[in-house]
Structure formats: structure tokens, C-alpha cells
Amino acid sequence: MDDLKHQYIIICESTSHMLNTDRLLKLRGIKTELTPTPSEYGSICTTAIAFDAEDKSFIEDILQKNYLGFQQIHPYQPRKLSGLIRSLKNNIISQPFNEVMVKIQEGKELTKEEIVLLLKSDSQSEKEALYQAADKMREEIIGDTVEIRGAIEFSNYCKKECNYCGIRKGCTTPSRYRMTEDEIMESVYQLHQWGIKTVILQSGEDDYYTTDMLIQIITRIKRETKMGVTLSIGEKSYDEYQFLREAGTNNFLLKIETTNRQIFEFIHPDDNYDTRIQCSEWLRELGYANGSGNMIGLPGQTEEDIAEDILFFKKMRIHMIGIGPFIPAKGTPFETYETGSIEMTLKAVAVTRLVCKNVYIPATTALASIDPDGQTKALKCGANTIMLISTPEKYRKNYQIYSHKNMIDLASAFKSIAEANRSIPKYLKVTPQEVV
Structure with a gap:
């Protein structure tokens, strides 16, 4: 089901309706895929059901006979960027680069070779054209x-024991800590008071927090604040993911980090590539708004590897894609390795926007950690999300997954948004003047 041009999508009233519809269609032998809802039909962080055009009549008959809470069936319409080539008329670009821009303008899917061509753009004019195109797609x-x-x-x-990570097992750099449920809720209340709609609960892979403990925290967040909940807690079993989903978890962030199996195994000596892929597939199947991402500048990584990562995000129908430079932490086996390139990270952000289109792309904390203006730059080339570090002050310096981590707060987020000439969300209950 890779050719979306010959697909339709089903928009449902709720996630539970969507999952029930998808389950029934699969039982009837119909091949379906869960995909981020195109922006013209709903919110980016919701999920639609994609299916091949040849199954449309059969599916319509099934949906008419079973009340499944579906709203509409729509043909998939490739997103075009009318006027893109005209807007790039002052850029000096090569013929091959221009041909790729024409394909983007016409809403055509890019090949791996074309993605690599964009990632390898090295002239200032072509890089500016790439960022401009991505920003236009985002807008x-x-x-x-x-x-x-x-x-x-x-x-x-x-x-x-990931070789680059500052909180890896056996690493002596940080003081270890675990927050209590009440401590977590204190931070949640602060976010809720500011008007923020989604909280991300992130940790190392720590089995101290059982599924029942996590469910209790998630249930309390939902009951007391009605906020969206994203988990970023690593690899779990299918049943654990299912229980957490049923408890109210909306999103799950599990980065692939690289789709190059050899690099993956090099940086993760006690991890399994196939397990990581399986977990991502389970999360999609269970109806999570699925998050992933990669690191730019890993040892041995090429533009071809990054292109494969981007195609993976598209194939897996990822909703939120975090792209940051590789930053090894002190006290790890990789501490002397070179940090990833800011420029290549920005190009990867831009190309991911052009290829994956209707997804959330954070201006990552990692970028801000090696460039004070990193988040502003990312917002100007396709990114649309900022994640605040809301860990209590007494703990946050010990969550050093990489060295010299920038502790993004509301003031720095407002600054980046203003410098990128973008808008603060209307749901916030605090203004830039109040946090200066």
C-alpha cells in the first residue's frame, strides 16, 4: 500500500471507532493501513484508515451494514505546492534540483535518489530553496x-547500555533519581496552569515503574487535567502497550534513531533492531499517534542512510518525527566521537517535511544544545513544535542523555517563535511578557 495516489481514507468519529473499523475490515480480509489524517480532513495528531481504491465498493457495503462511527470516505489527494517554482525564481539552482522541486510542486512522491539529492545540496542558494520549500509546505x-x-x-x-547515552546502565556521570507520582503531578499541574494541552512522560527504560503504576499516573492526569499524554519509555510488550493505550495514553514516542541495521547494532550493543521495528508496528496497530525520529551524524552514517530513515517515517505513517544532531555524552564509550552537523540536521528536517507532509516535527532540544539559534532555524525550515523541559529543577541536570543539554523553558520557546516570525498557540494562558 505504498502508492497513496490510488488510495482512499476513512475518517472516523473517534479513535475507538477507528480501531473497531480497522479491526473489522482486516477480519474481512481487506488490507488497511493507519495513517496520520490529512490536514484538510482533520487534526494532524488523529489517525485515518487508508485502503486501496479497488476495495472501495466492498468497504462502503460493510460500513453501511455496521454502525462504526465513520464520518466520510475521501480519496487521497497528494498535497501540491502551487507557485513553488515561481517563488524560487531568484534562487540559483541546478537542473536536477529544479526537477525535484517541480515534482514537489505537483504533489508527486520523491524517490530515494531524489531525497539524497536534496540532502546533498551544498550551494547556499539550493539550501535556501530547500528550506523555503519546506517552510511553504509547513505553512x-x-x-x-x-x-x-x-x-x-x-x-x-x-x-x-546505548553507547552514546549519558543515562545508560553503568554510567556514573548522573545522580540517579526517580520521581514520585505526586512529584510528577506537580509538574503536570504547572503545565496545565499554563494552558499546555499535552504532557510527555519520558524516562530511561526503568522497570521500577510497573504498568500498573504508569496506568495510575496516566489515569490521574486524565481525570484531573484532561491533558493529552505522550509516553517515551522505550520498548515494551504488546500487552503493556495495549494496557497503557486503554488507560488513556494518546501518543507514544519510540525513536528508530537509524534504519541502518549495522549502525543501529553498533550504537545499541544490547538492543535488537527487529524488536524496535516490531514495537513501532504494535504502536501503530494499537492506534497510538506514533512518534519516531533519528539522529544526524551517527558514526558511519551517509545521506543514503538518512534518506532511508525518512522513507521509513513515511512508510510507517509516523505522526511526530524528532530529528536532532548526534551528541555523545561524557562518560560513555562514544564521548570522543564528533557531534552531528547542524546543517545536515536542518536539511533532514526540511526534506522530512516535504516527504512526510502532514506531521509534527519538533525543533529539537538537541539542536538548541549545540546552537543557541537552533530552534529558530528549525522552525524556519519545516519544524512546527517545541518541547519544554518541565522536569523539576532539582532533577533536570541529571537527565543528561547528551552533554550540555539546553533546558528549554517558556521564555526560550517564546523567543524562538518570535524570531521565526511564527505564532504562539491560542490555548496558552501565559504571555511572553509574563515569563520574561
């Missing part, structure tokens, strides 16, 4: 408002 699909979310890093214990 037309999502608009100018920057989504703001708050991340609470509730534990820096981890059972894994």
Missing part, C-alpha cells in the same frame, strides 16, 4: 502556530 498544511508541549523526565534509571 500550507499546518499554518503558523507552533505547538508547545511539556516533557517531564521522571526517571534517569535505564537498563540499556
